[in-house]
Amino acid sequence: MxxxxxxxxxxxxxxxxxxxxxxxxxxxxxxxxxxxxxxTVSCTLQTDGTSERAIRTIVTIGRSMLHHAKLNKCFWAEAAMTAIYVKNLLYLEREAKRKRSGETGENEAENTCSLEGGFESD
Structure with missing residues (x-):
């Protein structure tokens, strides 16, 4: 196919x-x-933890949507799909912004702030 x-x-x-x-x-x-x-190695702690966090995030967003809109649980599937859509949309937006700014993402030091030099005293 x-x-x-x-x-x-x-x-x-x-x-x-x-x-x-x-x-x-x-x-x-x-x-x-x-x-x-x-x-691939199935049931490893590293991959299980990552997928568990992703699922927990989607469940939390879906529950929040249902609660905020005061909807019944029968709309759970739609809320979960919307949560996944929003999560993917935010990821794509972040990647597009990173590409526009020219960040490579390879060097984490580029994305961190430095407090070298200290603070001025009164």
Missing amino acids: VQTQFSKKVKFVRHYGACELATNSPRIFIEDEGIEQQT
Whole structure:
């Protein structure tokens, strides 16, 4: 589908060691197409913590929207989707602003303030 819809060749497939891709027919197809399989470590504390924080943020924003608008819980799905939309929009806006200002994002020292020189005394 990716090759036909976007006219791009799939270079690799990243998965957590899914059994579906280890069976004969998908494995043979992947090898014949020259697609590299990359397995990730599932259930690691680092990735679990990141995803848990992201989910908690979306839940909190969705609950706040429902509470502020005094809506019933039946609108939870719409509130969650709106929270995700807003979160993605803020990220894209921040990235666009960073590109406009010419920041590379590679050097964190560029984005920090320095208090060298101290303070004047009266």
